[in-house]
Amino acid sequence: MNNVLLLKLHRWTSLVFALPLLAIIVTGLILSVEPMLQGRGLPAGTLDAARLTGLIERYDPQGQARGLAINATGQQMRLLGVNAPPIDLATGEAAAASDATGDLLLWARRTHERLLGYEWLVIASTIAMTVLMTIGVLMGLPRLRNSLAGWHKGAAWFTLPLLLLSPLTALCMAFGLTFSSGPPPARMTIKLTDAVQQIAQSHDVSHLTMIANRGGRMMARIYEDGELRAYTFTPDGVTALPRNWPRLLHEGNWSTWLSGTLNVITSVVLIVLLITGVWLWTRRKLRRRPPSARSAGPVVAAPLS
Template sequence: MIKPWLLRLHRWLTLVFALPLAVIVSTGLVLSFEPMAQIGAAAPGTLTADRVVDLLQRHDPEGKARSLTFRAYEHRLSIGGVRPDDTIDVDVRSGAELTEDGTLSNLFYYSRVLHETLMLDLGWLVHVSTMAMILLMALGIAMGWPRLTNTLSGWHKGIAWNLLPILVLSPVTGLLLAWGVSFARPAFAPAPSAPLSMVEAVRRVGASHDLSGLVWIRGRSGRLLARVVDRGEYRVFTVTPEGLFPTSRNWVRLLHEGNFAGHWSALMNVVTSIALTALMATGLVIWARRRFRKRRPRVRRERSTLVTPA
């Protein structure tokens, strides 16, 4: 008796949140390819500490840099803190300053802004829509194991049930990430020391890691941190004069972004995003078919009443 009501609630939730969920899911699909692009383009040995130091000394002779971001898929090193209103983007191969934004980096940047705020500072709507997605999955589970058939409805149910673990993982980790929940254990905190210059930080990171896998170096909460691709995983280290100290793994972020196992974890996110897209599309088509099928007989009856015998 309760199943029809659960199904009705499932449909109406989908309709109400269809637009924001479509944006969140589609941009999530785009962002799923970013770790693939970064790791795939980071050929070992293509970027050394000496090369980065040379670029810093050339484009930041006064040592003002406060952050570095490396996009291996565009061979682009972004130096932040030198100019008050913008970063300096440098081609690591030629050493020349880049005056135009990269196509891929722009795509990933605007996809991330849409994914997190819908481009209109609507982070609250993203959170509510994500909670609605979790509720939709809970309603699907509550309706019980379906009968799988080779129909649109059967495929909709089959995708949902067969990929349920990774489908649930995506919105749950996204919501926890937005709320600042990481479940990370406190890591060893090195003793406070004098702040390092960016050149010194690059040398410390380069001493133990191939900088081809560098993602960024930046300050946070009074510490200088470096994020590096380490055997396919995006690891974060505290950079000190004594060397690098690993921070606790933020598994919520690693699972949500799909950057904990190289191409495999990124592929998992791609499959998840495609599956969520398919579920939304098939669900809306199923609703539309039923909706319009119900209306057709009424239209025919209304027409028949208008026709009177001669």
């Protein structure tokens, strides 16, 4: 295919999706640090099964909560599906102040997954990002020069595997591809307090991030050896779910610090590529002289009288 045509397609796809892509990449950068923050877990002695079940029964005496979410950075817990305040895990009382870090991460996740409330816009923008990278590959190896355009092309090529992995894993998540084999474990309905007691028998709840109903299945997510593992509750007890590799790779939850750092690098490079790409186009447009100026002949100064 003609490189001129590919360049135009690359340029106009970037311009059309520039704003949604910028929002998705920036929120992705914020979420990249979440595994590094959450993976550390709560301070030793902050939480155990008895304390956790006691807090659930205190703030949800009717047992109506659909789950819980724990933010290790702010040491707070939220009960899902009930009108209960955020709980300060250090004191056991209602949190006196909001958790700024947790609120930022929550906003970033909602925006990243449903931009302006539209999931289709995120999927369309992710497909556009994949198209942009594919066009870049089809245009062939760049000539590296010490210029803005040269650095733009060089950064894209030297980090291409990381860049491609981000939208491809996102699309796998959007279309439900997990690449896991075998039938899922049997489903079982279980009370939230019973789920806490069961997971605590074999796991350290200070590294627990969530227990909630997902797709009709009660699930728990807990950090173990730097990886965020998913478990479900069956008649046989707590059972590990098959690894969802696209999710692990995309969220950077397979090795906290290493995977989180790689995601930060990927997000920064994507932001730089998007901004420099738009700036290169803008600079080129500003440098062009209008057609009337190019077609007009030389200007002759009138003689002074």
